[in-house]
Amino acid sequence: MMSSCKLDHPIEDVFSKLESQKAFLPEEIYTVCVRFLEKQPTQVELNELFHLLKKYDLATEEEQQRRNKEMLQLVQ
Template identity: 60%
Template sequence: MGECKLDHSRQDVLNKLEQQRDHLPEDIYSSFSSYLEKERPQLELNEAFHLLKKYDLSSEEEQQERNKKMQELLQNN
């Protein structure tokens, strides 16, 4: 995943989460939903967006790596 210069809003991340809902493990989806109930720093929102972006098109190996990164992001908050 390359660097992106765009800032993504909480709503952008929520929309992306809903787009990927059927492809995400249920525990990650639930944790993400709770995580997004509060305001989050811009860097975290950007990271969350890019972890979700094109998740469904990623290989199983890439999805596992993203799952780990998502769990780390969600557990630290």
């Protein structure tokens, strides 16, 4: 886990975070994340995805690559 945030993020917040980062995400990552959210993920999974997406646009390229891998693992 990236952070120990105590907040539970509702699915709507995760969707809006995903939309806000869409321009910065590889298309494949965006698509699999949308499909993943349609499958009713657990709260733990929602929180994890939210944190991977948070400030994605501000992350270094190296950090984005790391997050991409983590997102793909999470949503498989």
